[in-house]
Amino acid sequence: MTQGGGLAAAYLEQRPALLRLLSARLGSVSEAEDALQDLWLKIEGGTTGPVEHPAAYLFRMASNLATDRRVAAVRRGTLETAWDAVQPQPTEFPNSERLLLSRDALAHVETRIAAMPERMQAAYRLFRIEQVPQREIATRLGVSVSAVEKLLHRAYLHLHRPGGLDDD
Structure with missing residues (x-):
């Protein structure tokens, strides 16, 4: 079993693989880097107890972060589309x-x-x-x-x- 420090060590070891996973899920290296930063902040928060399989735990966390970001992007896109639809067009201004x-x-x-x-x-x-x-x-x-x-x-x-x- 590994404590929070061990999770940080596993993160550093698995970082290249986590970046590949997030890049594939999010479709962008810059988005993947942002998600990795979020993952690191969660690890540094250290609210987890002992983790038996730190690599699997990190990949699950990364996968969940990617899902959350995709859902947020869809919501953001929907809101922006709805907002654009109600904005006055140039022809509406006198x-x-x-x-x-x-x-x-x-x-x-x-x-x-x-x-x-x-x-x-x-x-x-x-x-x-x-x-x-x-x-x-x-x-x-x-x-x-x-x-x-x-x-x-x-x-x-x-x-x-x-x-x-x-x-x-």
Whole structure:
């Protein structure tokens, strides 16, 4: 049986073979070197008791480390892919031309809303901007729900009609 010091001696003796094993399992010599460093730190931690077959114990530890690293790499890849999938694409950011066109369209809509009759404007703003239910709008304006529906219908027509409020 070997104590922690004996495990360290076995590590030094088996290091080239452990490096080959980890390189094969991890697919990279640099990853294998990192895993070997982790293995050495675990040995130096010395929390194990006497080990009957130190070489077999070290190879099992190395194999477990390789498995843990592969699982972590898969998880990391999955998270990175998920993160990339939710990131905005360059086409989603407004360029200066789209920004100016959007501002112009907003100013045009605001002008059309401002030109609406007072009740129609109030009904439209409450429903579309403040998201107040039609029943509550009817109560606030002192009209029926049917009248609110008609006001909203006329507001939509005025907003989408090429001439706007010309024929009111």
